[in-house]
Amino acid sequence: MKKHFLSILFLTALFCVGISNTLWAQNSSREAVIKVEGEVLKTLSIGLSDFAKIPHVEASMKDRDGKIQQYSGVPVFELLKLAGVTLGKELKGENLTKYMMVRASDGYEVLFSLAELDPVFTNRVIILADKKDGKPLTDGIGPFRLVVPDENRPARSVHEVSHLIIRFAKE
Numbered sequence: 001m002k003k004h005f006l007s008i009l010f011l012t013a014l015f016c017v018g019i020s021n022t023l024w025a026q027n028s029s030r031e032a033v034i035k036v037e038g039e040v041l042k043t044l045s046i047g048l049s050d051f052a053k054i055p056h057v058e059a060s061m062k063d064r065d066g067k068i069q070q071y072s073g074v075p076v077f078e079l080l081k082l083a084g085v086t087l088g089k090e091l092k093g094e095n096l097t098k099y100m101m102v103r104a105s106d107g108y109e110v111l112f113s114l115a116e117l118d119p120v121f122t123n124r125v126i127i128l129a130d131k132k133d134g135k136p137l138t139d140g141i142g143p144f145r146l147v148v149p150d151e152n153r154p155a156r157s158v159h160e161v162s163h164l165i166i167r168f169a170k171e
């Protein structure tokens, strides 16, 4: 009887370890993250499911073929605010020599000055999109893509964004 109990206990423990390993593997291999780092007060690493909980807005841009496409996502300045980047009243003096490098998982990189992202300077809202027509972005485009409205070429609307890096242009 006692032997039976012990073997059931052992099997239950084995099962729990198996389940938690599976869940861990799923989380670590499947959930994409966006990182905000560099000249920030707080480095961020936001998983897709937490990202989805941040208030979203819509933004549109013209694709390569000149066709207007609408996306939904989080304004980049909101992400930078969460990371404590110098925006608003603090965006003056030498802070105006800071820039944001957007890095993609294929190695593509583009640059924005902080003033291009700050609502104190501009009404244009650049978003980090995670959805198009209510659906997650497809492989090769998402899970996160930049959407830069009002630009004649879509070359800065980076696909598969992995990092937003804040740096000083000054030595």
Ligand SMILES: Nc1nc2c(c(=O)[nH]1)N[C@H]1C(S)=C(S)[C@@H](COP(=O)(O)O)O[C@H]1N2
Pocket: 062, 063, 064, 065, 104, 105, 106, 108, 153, 154, 155, 156, 157, 158, 159, 160
């Ligand atoms: N990661 C990544 N993003 C990228 C590129 C790239 O090579 N890699 N090309 C850019 C260029 S040159 C263009 S024209 C647009 C095309 O965007 P579209 O597929 O929405 O038309 O993606 C931009 N984003």
Ligand SMILES: [Mo]
Pocket: 154, 155
């Ligand atoms: Mo392009």
